[in-house]
Amino acid sequence: xxxxxxxxxxxxxxxxxxxxxxxxxxxxxxxxxxxxxxxxxxxxxxxxxxxxxxxxxxxxxxxxxxxxxxxxxxxxxxxxxxxxxxxxxxxxxxxxxxxxxxxxxxxxxxxxxxxxxxxxxx
Numbered sequence: 001x002x003x004x005x006x007x008x009x010x011x012x013x014x015x016x017x018x019x020x021x022x023x024x025x026x027x028x029x030x031x032x033x034x035x036x037x038x039x040x041x042x043x044x045x046x047x048x049x050x051x052x053x054x055x056x057x058x059x060x061x062x063x064x065x066x067x068x069x070x071x072x073x074x075x076x077x078x079x080x081x082x083x084x085x086x087x088x089x090x091x092x093x094x095x096x097x098x099x100x101x102x103x104x105x106x107x108x109x110x111x112x113x114x115x116x117x118x119x120x121x122x
Contacts, residue, residue, distance in 0.1 A: 025048050052093060057084075
């Protein structure tokens with residue numbers, strides 16, 4: 001399963017927290033500052049994201065752009081190749097992860113060539 005974007009999924013933070021409670025994901029606020037498009041990468045955990053403000057896009061493995069703006073939810077399953085697009089100003093996300101942890105470490109940009117991406121999770 002690849003990445004998924006749910007357009008206009010929520011109206012306020014209360015709806016985000018309700019959705020996170022259903023999934024059991026731990027919330028963290030993440031601010032993505034002005035930047036160019038990131039390289040394709042993957043993460044070693046399932047990630048859910050909620051765009052609180054700003055806009056950008058996600059790039060998938062095939063090079064398709066998936067626009068993101070306030071109110072959108074994104075789901076990125078473990079091992080899915082993707083990249084955050086260019087950010088002109090800033091984008092504020094609430095990010096949900098299945099396990100609590102230091103978000104920058106959890107969202108380390110793992111190489112597309114890393115074969116453990118395709119290994120079954122234990």
